[in-house]
Amino acid sequence: MATQKPDAAPETGRQDYPILAPFRLQGRWHHPExxxxxxxxxxxYPLMLNEKVGEPLKAKTKPEAKEVK
Incomplete structure (x- = not known):
């Protein structure tokens, strides 16, 4: 059986979504404010179908360096 190191943090795959309309998730209300x-x-996915949240926001990345030829 393989054991994980305690300091290894698994990637969650979570993204930030803009809130479009108020909704309740896990017992807490989330508002557009x-x-x-x-x-x-x-x-x-279900919140996007019901138009409660929008498309995921793009992660801020470093501008790519242009190649000089």
Missing amino acids: DKTLSLSPAQA
């Missing part, structure tokens, strides 16, 4: 909410894809 909160701007974004971090959700897993499984949580986000």
Whole structure:
């Protein structure tokens, strides 16, 4: 049996989604004033179908260096 190191953090795959309409998730209300909410894809899918959250926000990445020829 393989054991994991305690300091190894698994990647969660969560992304930030903009809140479009108020909704309740896990006993807590989320309002558009909160701007974004971090959700897993499984949580986000039904909320996107009901137009409660929008498309996931793009992660801020470093601008790619242009190649000089």
